[in-house]
Amino acid sequence: MQATDQQLETAGNALGDLLIQQGRTMATAESCTGGWVAKVLTDRAGSSAYVMAGLVTYSNEAKQAILGVEEKVLAEHGAVSEPVVRQMVAGAVRATGVDVAVAISGVAGPGGGSEEKPVGTVWFAWGTGPDNTQTRVQHFDGDREQVRRQSVLYVLQGVTEFLKTL
Template sequence: MNLSELHILSKRVGIKLKQQSQVLVTAESCTGGGIATAITDASGSSSWFDRAFVTYSNEAKMEMLDVSETTLLEHGAVSEQTVKEMALGALQHSRGTFSISVSGIAGPSGGSDEKPVGTVCFGWANSQGELEIETMHFSGNREEVRLQACWHALEHLEDMLDKTE
């Protein structure tokens, strides 16, 4: 996949969000706003996109999304527990009806035996109370890991939207 394909995917997701009267909000860490950028590259996206929280630091996750300090201390920023709180916090602090959260280790440094470079945790939540969490392991350099993370986040959201039609 490449940026052009990501833009095509984001347009498809945008059409489905609009058709279902849903509004997306993102809470991003390792992708640095890449998902929001892909979504807002589409003309008219203001009708299906509310806002993006780029919460790169732990402090930002706590202040903007209500991620608990205990979660961060016990599980780390790159954890399913953290992205769950990020996804729910994004919905709470926005007008969104669907949220995507992502936190990971894009590299080239920062990895460990337990969480190697390429480890990315995802959360998807909606105002109906659905919540899905997943951890993926991507390969490649920093740019490739981030692109794969953006793709996966939007592709999974598209799958969720297809199920709710």
């Protein structure tokens, strides 16, 4: 799956429209995408009405200090895991006071993969807090940019569908 600039813009605008319609605010907690989700959302004029913060927590230390991800969870599961993205969403909601947050942590490559978590493995979470968070894992093909682009598109579409159920 390729993710073009046009697809990213369309998905970002659809999410922005829905956030405006619902009167909700959002924050991103990004690792492997390095703020790309926040960038897509804020490419649109007027996005300050619904985007409150974009937190790039690339290192484990930043995940702990900014988002409150527990050191033992990182040590036990690794940064690319369901428990970590769950805690990233909860931390982003807590730190920013938004209605909904998304989190992404993955192995974009070209190195860093393992047998258990090969390059292209990306964990996602979105939710309103610890009691209402959905998680997903995807395995994307392609180079670093392709994995990151696909991740951004996937999370934009995923949180849009999630918000439609609230």
